[in-house]
Amino acid sequence: MPQRPLDILIVGGGIAGCCAAIALTRTGHRVRIVEKQEAWRFQSSGIFVYANGLESLGKLGLLEDILAAGFPVPEGRNAYYDHLGQPIVETFYPTADASRIPAILGIKRAEMHRVMAGRVAALGVPVQLGTTVTELKDGAGGVTATLSDGSVARVDLVIAADGVRSATRALIGIEVAPRYSGVGVWRAVHRRPPELTDKIMMMGPAKRFGIIPISDELLYTFGTVAEPGDSYYAPDDWPRLMAARFAEFTGPAAPFLAELGAGTEVLYTAVEEIVLPLPWHRGRVQLIGDAAHASTPFMGQGGAMAMQDAVILADALSAHDALETALTAFGRARFPVCAFVQDVSRAVGEAGARETGDPSARHAEMRATAQDKVDGFYDRLHTLTEAGGFGL
Numbered sequence: 282m283p284q285r286p287l288d289i290l291i292v293g294g295g296i297a298g299c300c301a302a303i304a305l306t307r308t309g310h311r312v313r314i315v316e317k318q319e320a321w322r323f324q325s326s327g328i329f330v331y332a333n334g335l336e337s338l339g340k341l342g343l344l345e346d347i348l349a350a351g352f353p354v355p356e357g358r359n360a361y362y363d364h365l366g367q368p369i370v371e372t373f374y375p376t377a378d379a380s381r382i383p384a385i386l387g388i389k390r391a392e393m394h395r396v397m398a399g400r401v402a403a404l405g406v407p408v409q410l411g412t413t414v415t416e417l418k419d420g421a422g423g424v425t426a427t428l429s430d431g432s433v434a435r436v437d438l439v440i441a442a443d444g445v446r447s448a449t450r451a452l453i454g455i456e457v458a459p460r461y462s463g464v465g466v467w468r469a470v471h472r473r474p475p476e477l478t479d480k481i482m483m484m485g486p487a488k489r490f491g492i493i494p495i496s497d498e499l500l501y502t503f504g505t506v507a508e509p510g511d512s513y514y515a516p517d518d519w520p521r522l523m524a525a526r527f528a529e530f531t532g533p534a535a536p537f538l539a540e541l542g543a544g545t546e547v548l549y550t551a552v553e554e555i556v557l558p559l560p561w562h563r564g565r566v567q568l569i570g571d572a573a574h575a576s577t578p579f580m581g582q583g584g585a586m587a588m589q590d591a592v593i594l595a596d597a598l599s600a601h602d603a604l605e606t607a608l609t610a611f612g613r614a615r616f617p618v619c620a621f622v623q624d625v626s627r628a629v630g631e632a633g634a635r636e637t638g639d640p641s642a643r644h645a646e647m648r649a650t651a652q653d654k655v656d657g658f659y660d661r662l663h664t665l666t667e668a669g670g671f672g673l
């Protein structure tokens with residue numbers, strides 16, 4: 282328990298905001314959330330959560346409910362194919378405790394949020410939907426936050442969990458423009474054939490197409506491809522465009538691409554990242570999640586980083602009486618981990634979108650090195666996370 286329970290305002294009720302609300306309430310603080318959406322309305326599509334993110338969900342007491350709502354990939358198996366459906370190699374993702382924590386969980390985003398928001402409500406955390414912060418005044422004794430409904434909240438700490446385009450970040454004078462990665466991601470949700478249980482990655486010519494189960498009934502497909510920075514595509518056209526972008530993919534992708542049409546849930550996202558040096562706080566206002574360190578999605582780690590942020594921020598506030606010391610310690614613990622994820626993910630994404638040349642050389646290299654790369658990434662991630670302390 283902290284020496285003094287803090288009054289905390291969280292801006293944004295996504296993965297980072299909900300997880301922070303849960304972690305901080307469980308460690309004795311008084312928390313409220315403002316969320317700009319008028320109603321909980323979460324983007325379609327799925328997300329995969331690797332063992333490190335699931336461990337954080339375990340610390341938040343959410344693991345069982347999240348596992349029940351998603352689909353654990355057997356043995357953490359990731360099967361690679363070329364774009365015509367020829368097998369290349371299989372890799373297996375690690376987990377320290379396979380009996381309790383799967384190596385990879387696929388889950389529908391809306392389902393994950395239903396579990397998180399349900400726990401926030403069960404803990405009695407007030408959530409004001411359709412509300413944001415319009416002004417922050419940081420003084421010696423606390424922060425005065427003016428909300429968009431005209432009310433004023435006086436709190437000890439503001440947590441900006443308002444995503445890659447965080448308006449709170451700008452309110453505290455941190456000017457950082459999201460960097461466009463050059464890559465667009467096309468995502469869709471489909472019925473899952475019972476036999477499809479692996480995570481599948483198909484390696485196309487400068488494109489990737491992924492398939493992952495997200496429940497007993499559903500699966501999620503995603504395709505990555507270079508897109509111009511200023512591209513705009515009308516949402517009604519997304520199913521047709523997704524089918525056209527990945528038309529050269531056959532094999533396991535074919536039935537899902539064939540069913541893209543007016544009734545399919547499709548989402549297009551131009552991928553951006555936030556590269557921000559420390560400090561990630563100004564006075565009593567702390568950035569977490571994508572607001573501080575949005576990553577490209579090629580390592581599937583952004584959500585896990587947001588979950589870990591929540592756990593470690595609560596730990597840092599419990600470990601240090603002085604707020605400034607706690608927030609500084611939080612940033613120092615998290616920066617190396619999040620920067621590592623960003624760097625590896627950026628390199629993987631850029632290499633994938635720009636590659637030319639002989640795919641057979643790529644496949645030979647994958648057969649020789651793919652498992653070592655997975656293990657090397659997770660070993661390093663674990664080492665950096667442990668070095669940050671606070672028990673994760």
Ligand SMILES: Cc1cc2nc3c(=O)[nH]c(=O)nc-3n(C[C@H](O)[C@H](O)[C@H](O)COP(=O)(O)OP(=O)(O)OC[C@H]3O[C@@H](n4cnc5c(N)ncnc54)[C@H](O)[C@@H]3O)c2cc1C
Pocket residue numbers: 292293294295296297298315316317318327328329330334412413414442443444445446447448449466550552569570571572575576577578581582583584585586587
């Ligand atoms: C294409 C793609 C695929 C991805 N796949 C994966 C994956 O498989 N695995 C994984 O771990 N990660 C993945 N990620 C990353 C992951 O989605 C993000 O890292 C994660 O959602 C970050 O959570 P967050 O809560 O910080 O931000 P967000 O999820 O963006 O949530 C921010 C919340 O703040 C609210 N908000 C915004 N502005 C305001 C405001 N001014 N006032 C109040 N509220 C506000 C928003 O409505 C939202 O509810 C992917 C990302 C992309 C783009």
